Amino acid sequence: MTGLERALRMRRDRGEVGLVPYLTAGFPDEPTSLALMQACVARGCEVIEVGVPFSDPVADGPVIQRAGQRALEQGMTLRRALHLVREVVAAGGRPVIMTYLNPVLRLGFAEFATAARAAGCAGVIVPDLSHEESGDLRRALAGEGLPLVDLVAPTTTPERLGRIAGPAAGFLYLVAVAGVTGTRSATFADLAALAARVREHTDVPLNIGFGIDGPDRAREAARVADGVIVGSALLRRLLEAPTTATGVEATLALIDELLAALMDPARRTHS
Amino acid sequence: MPGDTTLTRRPGRFGRHGGQYVPETLMPALAELARAHTEALADPGFAADLDVLLRDFAGRPTPLDRARRLEAALDSPAPIYLKREDLLHTGAHKLNNTIGQVLLARRMGKRRIIAETGAGQHGVATAAVCARFGLECIVYMGETDMQRQRPNVQRMHLFGAEVRPARTGRRTLQDATSEAIRDWVANVETTYYVIGSAVGPHPYPELVAGFQTVIGGEARAQILDAEGRLPSHAVACVGGGSNALGLFRGFLDDPEVALVGVEAGGSADGHARTLGLGDPGVLHGAMSLLLQDEDGQVAPVHSVSAGLDYPGVGPQLAHLVDTFRLVAAAATDAEALAAFADLCRLEGILPALETAHAIAHLRALVREPDVRLVVVNCSGRGDKDLDHLPEEVTP
Structure with missing residues (x-):
């Protein structure tokens, strides 16, 4: 079992639900993105998703697209993101890299796995890498003791679910809505049904993402999952703020609201 | 490397190229499409419908x-x-493909059609066939391309299609394609995505080239x-x-x-x-x-x-x-x-x-x-x- 999975299982055993922030590396600029990640760790977020920007992010909605475009304009790359990963580890967090496949392919799977391991990366998520095509990268990462985190979606058939969830490592990423990031909210019924279907196949920790737009949705997701991933809602605060400083303030305020929602004892009241 | 041999043997591979690199949300839809395509090719009725449209509507040979x-x-x-x-x-030539794919969409019971277009020819061809069958049609087109191929935007409108500008990146075909994929991810259960070229995840390259x-x-x-x-x-x-x-x-x-x-x-x-x-x-x-x-x-x-x-x-x-x-x-x-x-x-x-x-x-x-x-x-x-x-x- 990887360190990531062990940590998430321990958190679950303590009855806690983790908040997993997704932040785009290099947005609004490199030092600010790192400072935000460090501030999240200081507030008690253990896993941080370090988003590597890509020119054609087909799984992402307008907010993460815009954040990524700004980060690319300022020269963010997969290699630079690994530098942020190292700093997040130094701050005590467990950074998970979220990247589209092509930058990894360009670097080379073996070289990427070695560099990710050396930086202290805890796991890797590649939203455009289907389970069917994932063998080579999964093996390269496993060789360095790193999990490739799989995603399952509301459209995933029972047969696929068994194939994907059975051997899952690290955690499973539950895509809450059929859609791209940050564009619509999942209903509680959708979340509960998806989580229940997945639990039939695996007991690895489940983190829910896509469409978690604030404390109310986070509270609902926490009733059925072990962790809640929030990305677009955080980045939207940065995008809409008049200055970087007010953007950081607004983003951290949302982090605090989300953490408070997840600590709410009422959330464990199962319907 | 043994991994490479497996890759080459999988359907949808052309040597080292091809495959299915899409978000999980779309994978079941690609499987459904591949199944429907195989069934259609084995159905003489499908070939007959296609031939009549290619002759009478499109003007082949x-x-x-x-x-x-x-x-x-x-x-x-x-x-x-x-x-x-x-x-x-x-x-x-775009119409050869859109006739085939819209016939396939009808077989699959999908009534909402989306497409991407660069020069606008694929958008126009898709819009025309959708008009012919009374289907909803949404075409993504880069804003730059909408300006340099304005007559095709007008033609799509006349055929009853909605043209949605892609305003990211360089606002061309690349961005229109990304937007169409995002639409498909969000509406996959009701929507058929008519790709205009022999690109995209399996089965599209074979499907488009086949038509x-x-x-x-x-x-x-x-x-x-x-x-x-x-x-x-x-x-x-x-x-x-x-x-x-x-x-x-x-x-x-x-x-x-x-x-x-x-x-x-x-x-x-x-x-x-x-x-x-x-x-x-x-x-x-x-x-x-x-x-x-x-x-x-x-x-x-x-x-x-x-x-x-x-x-x-x-x-x-x-x-x-x-x-x-x-x-x-x-x-x-x-x-x-x-x-x-x-x-x-x-x-x-x-x-x-x-x-x-x-x-x-x-x-x-x-x-x-x-x-x-x-x-x-x-x-x-x-x-x-x-x-x-x-x-x-x-x-």
């Missing part, structure tokens, strides 16, 4: 037309024949009829590659026929020579050749023609280059514009700027040894380009 004045102007030792896809309804193979099938029979022999060269322009594959697949099993794909050589502003200069990469669902920077970001490309202005290329064409079956050539913006004017003046044929790239390459090709008989895919007509021609082309 298209002629194979000898370009004698062009031959003379190029001082060509070889006869040059044009496969006149420009005469197809809606003005380009376009009618071009090469007809051309092969027609050239044998006209000349009693196979061509020494088959030539087509290459953006994503559907008109090229459509022609080439008629001659794949004829090793004596050289296949020549002509890409956009562009200008000082850049190019779109994916087959010639790209490296292996993943974009829009498939492994193929890709123009990219050293960090794996997709590179900005440029072409005067919106239809060739794309950093990727279909996986089967990439494989044909890998295996030396296909020769990748290029024509610059200026050469394409000159060929555009030549074909108008010499043959009374107004080609699309995309097509003009294939015509432009003939000037160099006919000087090569062993060029004995040439078939060029005249893939589309150029009315759409008239608004944006440089002054030197329009006297």
